[in-house]
Every structure is written in structure tokens, then in C-alpha cells.
Amino acid sequence: MRATIMYKPYDVGIENVPDAAIQEPTDAVIRIVRACICGSDLWFYRDGPANDHQSMGHEAIGIVEDVGSAVRTVKPGQLVIMPFVYSDGSCLFCGEGLQTACVHGGTFGVGGEAQGAQAEALRIPYADGTLYPLPVEPDEALMPSLLSLSDVMGTGHHAAVTARVQPGGTVAVVGDGAVGLCGVIAAKRLGAEQIIIMGHHDERIALAQEFGATDVVRERGEEGIARVRELTGGYGVKSVLECVGTGQAIETSIGIVRPGGAVGRVGVAHYESLPGPDTFFRNVTISGGPAPVRAYIEDLLPDVMAGTIQPGRVFDSTIGLDGVPDGYRAMDERQSLKVLIRP
Amino acid sequence: MRATIMYKPYDVGIENVPDAAIQEPTDAVIRIVRACICGSDLWFYRDGPANDHQSMGHEAIGIVEDVGSAVRTVKPGQLVIMPFVYSDGSCLFCGEGLQTACVHGGTFGVGGEAQGAQAEALRIPYADGTLYPLPVEPDEALMPSLLSLSDVMGTGHHAAVTARVQPGGTVAVVGDGAVGLCGVIAAKRLGAEQIIIMGHHDERIALAQEFGATDVVRERGEEGIARVRELTGGYGVKSVLECVGTGQAIETSIGIVRPGGAVGRVGVAHYESLPGPDTFFRNVTISGGPAPVRAYIEDLLPDVMAGTIQPGRVFDSTIGLDGVPDGYRAMDERQSLKVLIRP
Numbered sequence: 001m002r003a004t005i006m007y008k009p010y011d012v013g014i015e016n017v018p019d020a021a022i023q024e025p026t027d028a029v030i031r032i033v034r035a036c037i038c039g040s041d042l043w044f045y046r047d048g049p050a051n052d053h054q055s056m057g058h059e060a061i062g063i064v065e066d067v068g069s070a071v072r073t074v075k076p077g078q079l080v081i082m083p084f085v086y087s088d089g090s091c092l093f094c095g096e097g098l099q100t101a102c103v104h105g106g107t108f109g110v111g112g113e114a115q116g117a118q119a120e121a122l123r124i125p126y127a128d129g130t131l132y133p134l135p136v137e138p139d140e141a142l143m144p145s146l147l148s149l150s151d152v153m154g155t156g157h158h159a160a161v162t163a164r165v166q167p168g169g170t171v172a173v174v175g176d177g178a179v180g181l182c183g184v185i186a187a188k189r190l191g192a193e194q195i196i197i198m199g200h201h202d203e204r205i206a207l208a209q210e211f212g213a214t215d216v217v218r219e220r221g222e223e224g225i226a227r228v229r230e231l232t233g234g235y236g237v238k239s240v241l242e243c244v245g246t247g248q249a250i251e252t253s254i255g256i257v258r259p260g261g262a263v264g265r266v267g268v269a270h271y272e273s274l275p276g277p278d279t280f281f282r283n284v285t286i287s288g289g290p291a292p293v294r295a296y297i298e299d300l301l302p303d304v305m306a307g308t309i310q311p312g313r314v315f316d317s318t319i320g321l322d323g324v325p326d327g328y329r330a331m332d333e334r335q336s337l338k339v340l341i342r343p
Numbered sequence: 344m345r346a347t348i349m350y351k352p353y354d355v356g357i358e359n360v361p362d363a364a365i366q367e368p369t370d371a372v373i374r375i376v377r378a379c380i381c382g383s384d385l386w387f388y389r390d391g392p393a394n395d396h397q398s399m400g401h402e403a404i405g406i407v408e409d410v411g412s413a414v415r416t417v418k419p420g421q422l423v424i425m426p427f428v429y430s431d432g433s434c435l436f437c438g439e440g441l442q443t444a445c446v447h448g449g450t451f452g453v454g455g456e457a458q459g460a461q462a463e464a465l466r467i468p469y470a471d472g473t474l475y476p477l478p479v480e481p482d483e484a485l486m487p488s489l490l491s492l493s494d495v496m497g498t499g500h501h502a503a504v505t506a507r508v509q510p511g512g513t514v515a516v517v518g519d520g521a522v523g524l525c526g527v528i529a530a531k532r533l534g535a536e537q538i539i540i541m542g543h544h545d546e547r548i549a550l551a552q553e554f555g556a557t558d559v560v561r562e563r564g565e566e567g568i569a570r571v572r573e574l575t576g577g578y579g580v581k582s583v584l585e586c587v588g589t590g591q592a593i594e595t596s597i598g599i600v601r602p603g604g605a606v607g608r609v610g611v612a613h614y615e616s617l618p619g620p621d622t623f624f625r626n627v628t629i630s631g632g633p634a635p636v637r638a639y640i641e642d643l644l645p646d647v648m649a650g651t652i653q654p655g656r657v658f659d660s661t662i663g664l665d666g667v668p669d670g671y672r673a674m675d676e677r678q679s680l681k682v683l684i685r686p
Contacts, residue, residue: 092578093602098626101602162628203594235435250619258443259436262630273616276593280612283441283632285505289623327581 002343003119006049012056012328014321020121026088028127030062030080033138034147035117035341036158036315037327038084039108039177040268045328050111057118057341058084058108059150061143064131069129079138080131082117082124083294084151086106089129097295102129107290118324120343124270127223132297137304140240144312144340145304148182152338153300153311154293155266156182156243160190163239164289167191172228173213173303174253175243178314179266180337181211183241185309188212196228196237198252204337207313225255226264237261242288247271255282264288315340344685346462347399347667349392355399355671357664363464368413369431373405373423376481377490378460378684379658380670381427383611384452384519388671393454399468400461401427401451402493402686407474414470422481423474425460425467425495426637427451432472440638441595445472450633458680461667462659463686472650472672475640479648487655487683490526495681496643496654497636498609499525500587505630506582506607510534515571516556517596518586519547521657521681522609524554527586528652531555539571539580541595547680550656564591566600590614600627607631658683 004015020029030033033034036059044054055118060082064074073081087094087102094102109116114125124130127129134146156179165171171192173183176199187195188211197213198220199205205216217227229236236258245267253263265288274286303309318340319327330336346360363372379402387397403425418421430437430445437445447469452459457468467473477489487494499522508514514535516526519542530538531554541557541563542548548559560570572579579601585592588610596606597618608631617629630638646652661683662670670682 096603098603101626162626234566260439260441265623269620271619273619274622274629276614276616277612279617279629280608280632283444283505283635285628285630285631286617287626287628287630289626292626 001120002321004116004321005006006044006054006056007052009048012045012325014324020115020123022066022068023123024125025068026126026128027068028064028071028074028124028131029066029121030124031065032117032119032120032343033061033063033079034143035060035343036147037118037331037339037341038151038167039179041328042332043268043330049251054111055116055119056109057116058110058145059152060117060122061147061150062122065121067127073217074127074131074133077179078133079136080133081146081150081297082131085290086114086125086130087294088126094129097292099294101294101301118321118341120321130294132294140190140302144315147340148311148314149293149297149300149304151293152178153182153185154296155179155291156241157186157296157300158291159183159241159243159264159266159288160186160239161264162262163241164262165190165192165239168193169239170194170257171234171239171241172196172198172237172239173235173241173243174249175267176201176208177243180243181208182311183243184208184211184213185311187239188240189303189309192239196231198224201334208328224252228256239264241266243267245270250274253257254279254284259283262287266291268327314338318342344463345652345664347664349387349397349399350395352389352391355388355668357667363458363466365409365411366581367468368411369469369471370411371407371414371417371467371474372409372464373425373467374408374464375460375462375686376404376406376422377486378403378686379490380461380674380682380684381494382522384671384673386611388675397454398459398462399452400459401453402490402495404490404493405465408464410470417470417474417476421476422479423476424489424493424640425474428633429457429468429473430637431469437472439663440633440635442637443633461664461684463664473637474635485647487658488653490683491654491657492636492640492643492647494636495521495657496525496528497639498522498634499584500529500639500643501634502526502584502586502607502609502631503529504580504607505605506584507605508533508535508582511536512582513537513575513580514582514584515539515541515580515599516584516586516638517541517592518610519544519551520586523584523586524551524657525654526586527551527556528654530582530584532646532652535582539574541567541571544677564595567595571599575601582607584609586610588613597622597627602626604628605630609634620641652655657681661685
């Protein structure tokens with residue numbers, strides 16, 4: 001079968017690899033129906049892969065082809081969402097809905113034991129705990145939004161939840177990438193009254209406004225902080241959705257959150273530390289981390305099915321597997337917001 | 344009148360100062376009935392005062408002597424709790440119950456505009472927003488616990504609230520000082536099942552156990568972290584009450600919190616930074632700050648009145664104003680846990 005392999009910085013290709021196959025009785029194999037490229041894949045693209053032959057991709061919808069002898073709930077033929085981590089479904093953390101901390105879990109396509117989803121098929125460990133069977137047949141129009149539940153929409157939602165977005169609340173979303181845009185959707189869905197998008201790409205900002213952003217701040221750094229304060233009576237916002245993961249993004253987030261407010265972090269942390277005394281004296285809460293998207297599907301799926309949220313709109317280009325190297329290039333150069341793959 | 348003045352490190356004395364008097368129409372003057380020395384006063388005692396003549400003390404119960412022309416709800420003769428910060432009672436933050444962020448607020452006895460409560464009397468800015476009139480006459484047995492609502496018990500409660508203590512939850516309290524012991528009371532009151540006290544003073548640990556601590560960890564640093572993990576099936580606790588404020592205490596707190604758990608910080612932050620990636624990848628929430636004790640009195644007072652919680656037991660010695668210098672010495676040398684003052 002064909003799969004996406006990262007060789008070195010800026011060098012990703014498609015090659016033939018051994019077919020995905022059951023290895024453990026709790027495994028399934030899925031045929032990938034849709035996959036995509038994540039902003040976090042670009043860290044590997046820019047900084048280099050985790051190993052010299054990294055299988056890429058951690059977001060997918062698939063059809064179950066085969067299941068191991070111990071798989072109980074997942075059946076061949078089902079259309080399933082594959083969250084970006086696998087999880088046993090039975091440990092303490094899975095029981096609490098924090099599958100990203102599963103004691104037997106791991107992430108797809110980051111150089112660990114599990115291969116990547118930018119491929120024709122994929123072995124899924126702990127199929128019952130990992131896969132979410134969908135109550136629908138493949139539906140062309142719905143597929144992008146369903147796919148977003150495997151990572152990007154659940155991640156934006158996690159930012160909103162951990163930033164404690166409340167009805168009537170004031171929110172800022174740091175970053176106008178696909179996660180930030182899904183953060184806008186999530187904040188609007190949870191009833192925020194003021195949603196400030198911080199970014200500077202015209203098309204993305206326009207989409208953020210369609211999703212519910214009420215204000216736009218294009219400035220960065222100290223100027224951006226000052227502008228958000230201006231827009232909030234000098235106080236700052238109650239909830240900040242940090243959707244980038246750089247040191248500057250976290251500084252901005254802490255600069256714009258008001259006393260008693262919360263920062264929900266979902267940008268993969270590429271900074272070493274958080275300020276101690278400033279956050280203490282202002283009673284700022286810092287929360288977030290890798291999103292337990294498996295737990296959020298239940299909440300978000302009805303709104304996707306009903307079309308009341310349309311996170312699939314973050315995909316602005318569709319390619320086949322052969323187009324994946326160009327897809328990485330386009331996202332790296334910001335010519336594309338998020339690339340959808342039909343293997 | 345007489346008041347406590349800090350001159351330089353390890354040099355605190357009682358001197359005559361001008362009588363407390365109304366300056367603004369929103370002021371009151373209270374006669375101090377009980378005050379005390381706080382663990383946070385010891386930072387000034389050891390590191391030096393904020394200015395060369397720092398008026399000390401920020402916890403008190405008093406009787407209202409005089410009120411300004413704009414004071415509406417507070418009346419002369421009332422017995423009142425004086426929270427450690429003054430607050431206007433009408434700003435955005437006061438409305439949300441975060442009086443420690445009041446836009447016109449400040450802290451008593453830390454070298455700012457407001458004088459200290461280790462004195463015979465004190466001017467109270469924004470009397471209506473600041474003071475909490477008590478529904479009782481001075482009652483000898485209840486006074487220590489009522490006094491604790493001005494800071495130490497409310498602060499322990501804030502640690503528990505921001506650490507998201509839940510019924511049946513697992514909790515660790517870092518520090519066996521008076522705030523830590525009140526944290527144990529608060530965790531027990533909120534229904535925690537396992538409460539681990541981390542400290543190494545026999546008498547304080549014994550009191551923590553009377554207050555509801557189920558386990559004791561005397562080790563510090565890496566050993567202490569390992570021991571808490573042993574006591575919690577290897578996972579760590581869901582809620583950490585950080586009641587010290589040193590770098591080692593925050594390191595321990597983050598080392599013992601489990602994925603998805605929360606650290607509620609109330610020890611005044613004497614560390615520069617918090618770890619970024621580790622807390623991110625484990626979905627750890629860091630919260631807390633100066634406790635809005637004014638907002639918590641409503642919750643805690645009925646339990647104090649009923650005697651179901653007895654935070655006043657943290658006071659292990661009682662002195663007059665003349666004894667204050669000795670009181671600082673005794674607390675600094677850990678001969679006393681917390682000193683109560685009857686001016």
C-alpha cells in the first residue's frame with residue numbers, strides 16, 4: 001500500500017510500504033476515506049522528522065476492513081472517526097474522558113509505534129477504545145466536517161472548554177490557523193458574546209468572521225495586547241484560546257487575559273516556561289493540552305450532522321496521495337489553510 | 344495610637360502613630376479586636392520591609408468606630424471581618440467575586456496606601472465594599488475562627504476551589520503552615536476522599552490529621568513526589584493545594600499532579616516561571632492567586648458558626664501588641680504556627 005513518509009526537513013514523499021495488518025487481537029485495520037495535513041505536521045516538516053522514515057498523518061475517517069479477535073464493538077464495514085490518539089477505552093483516564101492521557105495510548109504518525117493516516121490504510125490499536133463508529137453512510141457534503149472531529153474541531157473545542165468560555169463571555173482566539181478558526185466556532189457555540197480573532201491573513205479572518213468572530217486584531221506583540229485591551233474596556237478578555245504554541249503566542253495570551261480569566265492552550269507547546277508571579281497575582285488560570293477529541297465527538301457530532309456548525313470549511317484544497325508533498329509545501333507557504341486528502 | 348512598624352529585616356517594633364481617622368467619605372475606622380501575624384508577613388521580616396517604616400498586618404476583626412458620610416451599610420458598633428484587601432464593592436471584579444482584583448483596591452499592611460491591622464485601630468477604605476458585618480456579638484470561643492475568615496481560611500479554601508477539589512477526589516496539600524492546614528479543612532469540607540499532607544512538623548501534621556488529612560508525606564523534592572505517586576496508584580493526585588510559594592513547592596506540586604489535574608496556588612509566588620511543555624502535554628491546569636476571601640465569607644461563615652469547621656485552631660499562641668516582636672520571632676523560628684494578637 002502507499003503511505004506518506006517524512007525523510008528530512010522539507011522532504012516528504014509517497015512510497016510503497018507493507019500493507020496495514022492486524023498485529024494484536026484488539027487491533028482493527030481501516031481503509032482511509034479522508035485524511036488531512038495538520039498544522040502540527042509542519043513542525044516535523046520544518047524541524048525534521050522524529051526518525052529517518054516517519055510515517056505521517058493523525059487525522060482520518062475510514063471504513064473498517066478487518067478486526068482482531070478481541071474487538072467487540074467495532075465491525076467491518078463501519079464508517080469511523082479516527083481520533084489522533086489511540087486509547088484503550090478502559091483505563092482511569094479514558095474513563096474520565098481524557099483519552100490523550102491513556103496509560104496504553106499513543107499518537108498516530110508522530111514517529112512512535114503507530115503509523116500515520118496519510119496513507120491508503122492504517123492499523124488501529126485498541127480499536128474499541130479508539131474508533132468512533134458513525135451513524136451515517138459516507139456523505140460527500142458532510143465528510144470534511146466529520147473529518148474535523150478527528151482533531152481540529154475537537155482541538156478548538158478543547159481550547160474553548162479549558163478557557164472556560166461561558167454564555168455572554170468575552171473571548172480572544174490567538175491564531176487564525178485551522179485550529180483557531182475551529183476555536184471561533186467553539187466559542188460561538190458555547191455562547192460567547194464577544195469573540196476577538198487575532199491574526200493577519202485576510203481570507204482566514206473573513207472565515208473567522210463568518211464563524212462568529214465579532215472583532216479582528218491584526219497587530220502582534222505589545223500592540224496586539226494593547227488593541228485587545230482597548231476592545232474590552234481596558235480589562236482584557238475572560239477566555240483566551242491559545243491556538244499557536246509559540247512563545248510569542250503564549251506571551252500575547254497572558255497579556256490579554258483579564259484577572260480571574262483563563263488561557264486554554266492547544267497549540268503544541270514550543271516554549272519552555274510560563275510566567276509565575278504575573279499569572280499568580282492576577283488569578284489567571286492556565287489550562288489545556290492535547291485535546292481528548294474522542295470524548296468530544298459525542299457533544300459535537302449532532303451539531304455537525306445538523307449543519308449548525310461547519311468546521312469542514314477550514315479545508316480549502318483537496319488532493320490525492322500523490323499531491324501530499326505539494327500539500328505540505330502549500331501549507332508551509334500559507335498558500336493553503338488546511339489540505340484534505342482523498343487517498 | 345500604637346501600631347506595628349517594620350524597620351528592617353528582623354527588626355519590627357511597636358510605636359505611637361497618628362490615630363486612624365476618616366479621610367474619604369467612603370472610609371470607616373475600626374477598633375481592632377483581634378489581629379494576627381501571617382506567614383506572608385515573614386517575607387518582609389526576612390527580606391526587609393517594602394519601605395523604611397512599613398505598617399504591618401492585614402488580618403483582623405474589629406468594631407466599627409466611625410464611618411464617612413458616604414458609607415451606607417456599615418454602622419458604628421458593628422463587629423466586622425476585615426478581609427486582607429480593601430475593595431470598592433462595585434467594580435466589574437467585585438461583582439464577579441474577585442475582590443482581590445478590584446480596580447480601586449489594595450492590600451492592608453504591605454507598604455501601600457493602607458496601613459496595617461497589627462495596631463489599635465485602622466482606617467478602612469471603601470468600608471461598604473470591604474467590611475463584612477457579623478451577625479454575632481464578640482464571642483471568645485468563636486473569635487479565632489471568625490478571624491481566620493479575614494485571610495487564612497479563605498485562602499486555604501481558594502486553594503481547594505482553584506484546585507477543583509471534588510467529592511471523592513484525591514488531594515495533596517503542599518505545606519503544613521497555617522494556610523496548608525486550612526487547605527486540609529477546605530478539602531475535607533468539599534468532600535475529598537484522600538487528603539495527603541506534605542510537611543514535616545509533628546505538631547502541625549497531627550493537627551492536619553485532626554482536620555481530615557488521610558496520609559502524610561514527610562519527604563521533600565523527588566522523594567516526596569515518588570511517595571505521593573506510591574500513595575495514588577502511580578498516578579498522582581487530581582488536586583494540589585500549593586500553600587508555600589517557593590520554587591521547590593511549585594516543582595513538587597507539578598510533579599504530583601496527575602494528567603487532567605489542577606494545581607491551586609495560594610502561596611505568594613516567589614518563583615519566576617512555571618514549566619510550559621510538561622504541564623501542556625499532561626493537560627495540567629494551573630490556577631489560584633490571592634484569595635478573594637470577601638466572597639468566600641458567605642460560604643464559610645455558617646460552618647464556622649456551627650463549629651463544623653474550626654480553622655481558629657491554627658492559632659497556637661495569643662499575645663498583646665507589646666508581644667508582637669516576639670510573635671514574629673516565634674513564627675520565624677517555627678516555635679509558633681500562627682500568633683493571634685489582642686491589641
